[in-house]
Each structure stands twice: as C-alpha cells, then as structure tokens.
Amino acid sequence: LNQLRWDPTLREWVAYATHRQDRTFLPPAEYCPLCPTKPGGFPTEVPREHYDIVVFENRFPSFAPDAPVPDEEGSDLTPTAPGRGICEVVLYSDDHDATLATMSERRIGNLIEVWADRYTELGASKEVDYVFIFENKGEAIGVTLHHPHGQIYGYPFVPPRPAKELEAARQYRVQNEGRCLHCDLLTQEHEDARRILTKGEHFTAFIPFYAHFPYEAHVYSRRCVSSIAELDSAERRDLATVLKRLLVGYDSLFGFSLPYMMVMHQAPTDGGAYEGVAHFHIEFYPPNRTADKLKYLAGSETGAGAFIMDVLPEVSAETLRGKIEGP
Amino acid sequence: MAACSRVMVSYPVDREDRGTGLEKEIEQKDDGRYIIFYTFEDEED
Numbered sequence: 001l002n003q004l005r006w007d008p009t010l011r012e013w014v015a016y017a018t019h020r021q022d023r024t025f026l027p028p029a030e031y032c033p034l035c036p037t038k039p040g041g042f043p044t045e046v047p048r049e050h051y052d053i054v055v056f057e058n059r060f061p062s063f064a065p066d067a068p069v070p071d072e073e074g075s076d077l078t079p080t081a082p083g084r085g086i087c088e089v090v091l092y093s094d095d096h097d098a099t100l101a102t103m104s105e106r107r108i109g110n111l112i113e114v115w116a117d118r119y120t121e122l123g124a125s126k127e128v129d130y131v132f133i134f135e136n137k138g139e140a141i142g143v144t145l146h147h148p149h150g151q152i153y154g155y156p157f158v159p160p161r162p163a164k165e166l167e168a169a170r171q172y173r174v175q176n177e178g179r180c181l182h183c184d185l186l187t188q189e190h191e192d193a194r195r196i197l198t199k200g201e202h203f204t205a206f207i208p209f210y211a212h213f214p215y216e217a218h219v220y221s222r223r224c225v226s227s228i229a230e231l232d233s234a235e236r237r238d239l240a241t242v243l244k245r246l247l248v249g250y251d252s253l254f255g256f257s258l259p260y261m262m263v264m265h266q267a268p269t270d271g272g273a274y275e276g277v278a279h280f281h282i283e284f285y286p287p288n289r290t291a292d293k294l295k296y297l298a299g300s301e302t303g304a305g306a307f308i309m310d311v312l313p314e315v316s317a318e319t320l321r322g323k324i325e326g327p
Numbered sequence: 328m329a330a331c332s333r334v335m336v337s338y339p340v341d342r343e344d345r346g347t348g349l350e351k352e353i354e355q356k357d358d359g360r361y362i363i364f365y366t367f368e369d370e371e372d
Binding site: 046048053054055056059113 | 349351356361363367
C-alpha cells in the first residue's frame with residue numbers, strides 16, 4: 001500500500017506505506033541483508049561476493065512506480081493520490097563496519113559520481129518531481145540497518161521543506177536584482193568567518209547563522225550550480241575532501257561515530273526553471289547536543305515549528321572546528 | 328531475499344573528462360526490483 005493523503009491545513013501530502021511496518025529491524029551483523037552474499041551463506045540483497053557501490057530498489061518503499069489508485073477516495077477537502085515514485089537504497093561499501101567517515105576520499109568521490117548519476121536518471125522519470133538523496137546514520141536517528149548506506153527518494157511532488165527554501169530563494173532573487181540567496185549567505189559566512197568549519201577550493205562547510213541543531217553543518221558549492229550533476233571533476237573531488245574532513249571532525253567531537261541525518265537540497269526535476277534559485281548544498285543534522293544528550297524535536301519544534309536552541313552556532317562552530325583537520 | 332535473474336544492461340557511465348572508469352551493470356531480481364552494480368577501475372580500498 002502506497003498512498004498519499006492531502007493535509008489541507010498545512011497544504012502538504014502525507015505518504016502512507018503500511019508494509020514498512022514489517023521491514024527488517026536491527027538484525028545481527030551475520031544476518032545483515034546489505035552485506036554481500038557469501039558462498040554457503042544466506043542470500044542477501046546483493047547476490048555477489050564483493051561489490052564497490054550498489055543501488056537497488058527498496059524492498060519496503062515509501063513510494064512505488066506502480067502504486068495503484070487508492071481504494072480510499074478521500075474528498076474534495078482531503079483528496080488522496082497514488083504514492084507513485086521511486087525509493088532506492090545506496091550501499092556505500094561491502095564492508096559492514098565502514099562509515100562514510102572511515103572511507104577514503106576516493107571512495108567518497110566515487111559515491112558522488114553515483115549520486116550524480118542517480119539524480120540524472122531518476123530526475124528524468126516523469127513520475128519524479130524531486131530527487132532527494134539522504135542518509136540516516138545511527139540508532140539515535142532510527143536506522144534499522146547498520147551497514148553503511150544511504151537512500152534516495154524520487155518524490156512525485158516537491159516536498160515541503162525544499163519547496164519552502166526554493167520559494168524563499170525565488171522571492172529573494174526578485175527583490176534583490178536577481179541575486180542568489182545561497183550565494184549571498186555563503187558570502188556572509190565567509191566574511192564573518194566565525195562559523196566556518198572547513199574550506200576546500202570549491203566547497204565550504206559551515207554552521208549556519210540560524211542553525212536548528214547544535215552541530216548542524218551545511219556544505220555549499222561556491223559556484224552557483226543547481227544540482228550535483230552539474231559539478232565538474234575538480235568540484236566533485238573537492239566535495240569529497242570537504243565531506244571527509246567534516247565527517248572525521250564529527251566523529252572526533254565526542255569520541256564516537258556521530259549519528260546524523262544528511263540531506264541534499266538541489267533543483268526539482270519537475271520541468272521548472274531553477275537557475276539562480278536552487279543552489280546545490282548538503283545539510284547535516286546531528287541530534288547530539290552533548291556526548292550523552294540529544295536535541296529532541298519536542299512541543300515547540302514539532303507542534304509550533306519553532307526551534308529553540310540552547311547553544312549559539314558561533315560556540316558550537318568553534319568547538320567542532322577544533323576537531324577538523326585542514327584549512 | 329530475491330536473487331538476480333538476468334543482466335539487463337551494462338555500460339560505462341558518461342563521465343566526460345573525469346578520468347576514472349565507472350562501469351554500471353543493471354540486473355533484475357526475481358521479484359522484479361532492479362539492482363545496479365557500480366564498479367570503479369580506480370577503486371583502491
């Protein structure tokens with residue numbers, strides 16, 4: 001069952017995928033379904049003894065290409081729609097114990113090639129209006145499998161948060177002689193410098209002035225490109241370098257492999273014009289505010305949509321920057 | 328878990344001037360889902 005129900009109070013779709021209740025939940029390492037299939041071993045999702053990077057359709061998708069018209073018709077006020085889209089799993093490595101932080105820059109660079117390829121291919125599907133590349137890492141985030149992997153959702157609509165960001169950028173562009181909101185934010189961060197975490201030749205990682213999590217980090221392309229697919233070879237290599245530095249810094253922060261949500265924001269693939277509006281960037285939201293305390297999305301954050309923070313970004317940036325090697 | 332039944336396509340990804348080899352093989356599992364194997368000539372780790 002994959003269906004969408006319209007929430008007219010927030011003007012957004014909610015996706016229902018009830019089969020996901022049965023998905024594999026924290027299996028022991030020897031029964032990891034994302035590891036390679038070993039001779040004589042149980043058959044995993046990957047029928048090979050070794051692999052570099054693998055992408056496959058999620059067995060428990062939130063959206064499916066052939067989702068039927070829902071039996072539940074809804075109403076004019078609260079319509080329903082088929083939950084049509086694509087959900088992929090991206091396996092970063094066949095090493096069960098690896099994380100993005102422990103991988104070489106070269107492997108991260110190869111992963112960037114795969115992400116760019118998936119953005120292009122899924123974005124070409126008429127069912128997909130937005131290609132959302134993300135990773136949930138750590139049990140604190142609710143991951144059900146520890147093997148290093150990320151996910152890609154090909155949404156049949158532009159999801160609310162990117163849509164809100166794109167609308168803000170579009171309005172800013174109209175009101176500011178065609179300038180890019182994200183380019184101006186990046187310029188401001190460079191000039192201020194207090195929240196910069198690390199800079200490569202083509203990418204900058206920083207904690208934004210308005211961070212919603214204590215150690216939230218944004219990785220911006222300095223060139224105004226609308227998607228990961230537009231990055232040239234030097235930019236892709238530099239993105240790998242900056243990601244590696246940031247991720248190693250994250251793991252050094254509290255002395256353990258830091259949980260996080262990693263998401264990419266880029267141009268929708270709905271046929272609209274997004275040049276100078278969408279600016280490719282990656283956002284990280286680690287839930288930890290200390291080694292043993294988490295930032296919860298509680299009443300104000302969830303019910304009012306208003307984030308309350310108890311640490312200034314300048315302070316957390318100084319702490320995290322001290323854990324990052326490199327410029 | 329389903330096994331793969333057949334190779335659907337295998338081709339190099341267009342990488343323009345990126346200089347390293349990337350092979351992409353697409354197969355289909357018995358339950359109809361696709362699986363894509365990306366292989367890198369320059370893989371070292």
